[in-house]
Amino acid sequence: xxxxxxxxxxxxxxxxxxxxxxxxxxxxxxxxxxxxxxxxxxxxxxxxxxxxxxxxxxxxxxxxxxxxxxxxxxxxxxxxxxxxxxxxxxxxxxxxxxxxxxxxxxxxxxxxxxxxxxxxxxxxxxxxxxxxxxxxxxxxxxxxxxxxxxxxxxxxxxxxxxxxxxxxxxxxxxxxxxxxxxxxxxxxxxxxxxxxxxxxxxxxxxxxxxxxxxxxxxxxxxxxxxxxxxxxxxxxxxxxxxxxxxxxxxxxxxxxxxxxxxxxxxxxxxxxxxxxxxxxxxxxxxxxxxxxxxxxxxxxxxxxxxxxxxxxxxxxxxxxxxxxx
Amino acid sequence: xxxxxxxxxxxxxxxxxxxxxxxxxxxxxxxxxxxxxxxxxxxxxxxxxxxxxxxxxxxxxxxxxxxxxxxxxxxxxxxxxxxxxxxxxxxxxxxxxxxxxxxxxxxxxxxxxxxxxxxx
Numbered sequence: 402x403x404x405x406x407x408x409x410x411x412x413x414x415x416x417x418x419x420x421x422x423x424x425x426x427x428x429x430x431x432x433x434x435x436x437x438x439x440x441x442x443x444x445x446x447x448x449x450x451x452x453x454x455x456x457x458x459x460x461x462x463x464x465x466x467x468x469x470x471x472x473x474x475x476x477x478x479x480x481x482x483x484x485x486x487x488x489x490x491x492x493x494x495x496x497x498x499x500x501x502x503x504x505x506x507x508x509x510x511x512x513x514x515x516x517x518x519x520x521x522x523x524x525x526x527x528x529x530x531x532x533x534x535x536x537x538x539x540x541x542x543x544x545x546x547x548x549x550x551x552x553x554x555x556x557x558x559x560x561x562x563x564x565x566x567x568x569x570x571x572x573x574x575x576x577x578x579x580x581x582x583x584x585x586x587x588x589x590x591x592x593x594x595x596x597x598x599x600x601x602x603x604x605x606x607x608x609x610x611x612x613x614x615x616x617x618x619x620x621x622x623x624x625x626x627x628x629x630x631x632x633x634x635x636x637x638x639x640x641x642x643x644x645x646x647x648x649x650x651x652x653x654x655x656x657x658x659x660x661x662x663x664x665x666x667x668x669x670x671x672x673x674x675x676x677x678x679x680x681x682x683x684x685x686x687x688x689x690x691x692x693x694x695x696x697x698x699x700x701x702x703x704x705x706x707x708x709x710x711x712x713x714x715x716x717x718x719x720x721x722x723x724x725x726x
Numbered sequence: 727x728x729x730x731x732x733x734x735x736x737x738x739x740x741x742x743x744x745x746x747x748x749x750x751x752x753x754x755x756x757x758x759x760x761x762x763x764x765x766x767x768x769x770x771x772x773x774x775x776x777x778x779x780x781x782x783x784x785x786x787x788x789x790x791x792x793x794x795x796x797x798x799x800x801x802x803x804x805x806x807x808x809x810x811x812x813x814x815x816x817x818x819x820x821x822x823x824x825x826x827x828x829x830x831x832x833x834x835x836x837x838x839x840x841x842x843x844x845x846x
Contacts, residue, residue: 404737404771411744411764420756427760434767441778442785442797446770449809458763458813465756465820469827473754474834482751490743497735504780506795511779515798523787531785531799532806540803547807554814561821615786620810703810710817717824 403440407433418473424462431455444616445532448608452624457707460631464714526688528613536618537692537699541677544695545662548702552659555706559652562713587636594636601629609700613689619696623703630708639715651709658702665694734775742768753835755823759816766812770805777801 410430417423431454438447501508522534536544605626612618634642665677669691672681679691745768748761777798785799827833830841 404734404741407767408737408741408744411741414760414764415744415748415752415757420754423757423760427763430764430767434771437771438774441774442782443774443777443802443805444784444786446774446802446805446809449806450770453809453813454767458816461813461817461820462756462760465824468824469756469833473752473757479751482747485750486743486747489746490739493739493742494736497732497739500732500735500776503732503734503775504778506779506782508776510776510800511798515800518799519785519796529787529789531787531796532802535799535803536806544807547811550811551814554811554818557818558814558821561818561825616784620806624810624813706814710814713821714817 403433403437407437420466420473421463424459424466427462428455428459431458445530445618445621448616448621449624452621452628456628457624457631457711460635460711461714464711464718467718526692527686528689528692530613530615530618532616533613533618533692533696534688537695538677538679538688541666541695544699545666545677548659548662548699551706552655552702555655555709558710558713562717590636594632598629598633601625601632605629605704609696610693612696613692619699619701620703622696622700623705624707626700626704627707627711631711634711634715639712643712646708648709648712651705651712654705655702655709658698658700658705661698661701662695663698665691665698735772738768738771738775741771753837755826755833755835756820758835759819759823762819763812763816766808770808773801773805 407430410426410433414423414426414430417426431450434454435447435451438444438450501510518535518539519531521539522528522531526534526538528534605622608617608625609619609622612622630642630646633645665679667676669678669681670676674681677691677695680687682690682694742765745761745764745766748764749758752758752761777800779795779797782795782797785796785802787796788794823833826838830838832838832841
């Protein structure tokens with residue numbers, strides 16, 4: 402069972418003192434998690450986890466590790482934390498005995514709001530993907546909040562790393578080609594990335610615009626979009642990626658994305674309705690237009706945030722490599 | 727013990743506890759962040775597991791059919807955004823770790839505490 406594999410991977414990750422290996426294993430852990438979500442019918446979640454966990458998070462860890470020690474000091478098992486963790490685990494396991502049976506259709510969770518959403522999606526929203534309908538329409542306020550959290554986190558990262566990365570930035574520029582060359586020399590990698598990048602971007606647009614019919618939407622599309630630039634940056638150096646999608650542009654697009662989302666709400670306010678009340682946008686397809694507009698904002702904000710954070714971490718590792726020489 | 731012990735939930739709890747152990751017992755800051763990510767994945771799993779309906783299909787409406795059993799879409803929506811927010815906060819935690827490394831020259835928590843106390 403995949404969950405057992407996940408547990409085994411988690412134990413190995415915690416035990417490894419080689420942090421590089423642990424970061425790579427964390428990517429595999431994410432991929433396993435994506436498989437489990439898929440088996441549990443959460444296609445949208447699985448899609449997101451596969452793109453995020455196995456792609457972007459690993460790159461971020463590697464970027465951070467290039468600046469700190471890549472080995473952890475070996476240490477023995479600590480008994481007090483182990484005892485505390487076992488006690489908490491036992492308490493939770495005891496509590497789990499009272500949970501409804503796994504997959505039980507009669508569990509209370511399936512009888513409160515979910516049936517309304519499932520019925521209402523067909524009747525009021527007219528899009529097939531219930532997850533998208535709930536995300537962008539029924540619970541549009543929450544999603545606006547989540548988008549703002551991502552925006553805030555991006556600001557935090559940029560402020561924290563601004564001074565750390567600057568130290569070697571001017572020399573780093575020259576060393577980009579040197580640092581990137583090892584990978585850029587690999588003919589197979591070069592050709593593959595060149596061929597793949599346009600299709601990854603195209604797929605991102607498909608996921609973005611098709612999120613109301615199938616699994617997908619702004620969050621997934623944003624991450625897939627950023628993956629294309631991360632892939633390109635890993636092989637050709639992040640400077641090359643930045644010449645296509647400049648960091649300054651990404652910074653602005655993060656704000657533009659949040660603005661499009663909140664702006665849709667303001668437009669419906671001006672039309673005389675409530676905040677994010679899409680029915681006023683058009684008599685027949687209002688909900689559909691509203692969802693598309695909001696998802697576009699989410700996609701833009703997520704893509705720009707992920708790409709910009711990747712640039713920040715890439716600059717960090719480059720500055721460090723230069724300092725080593 | 728009930729007739730059917732909730733094995734799925736127990737496994738998820740076990741994964742969560744492994745992550746929690748890394749957060750409490752390890753001194754390395756990057757390792758702590760990895761541990762936090764494991765705890766997060768387990769929390770997401772717990773929600774998704776509760777949304778599963780036996781014999782259900784993914785919650786994407788099948789046109790023309792009304793008597794289809796769909797899995798619960800609500801946990802999916804919540805966890806979908808949680809994952810993306812999770813990366814953003816992980817990036818924030820890692821940048822804090824990097825800044826601490828730059829300021830103190832180490833990522834081991836006990837060494838940082840020792841440096842702090844000797845400085846005062």
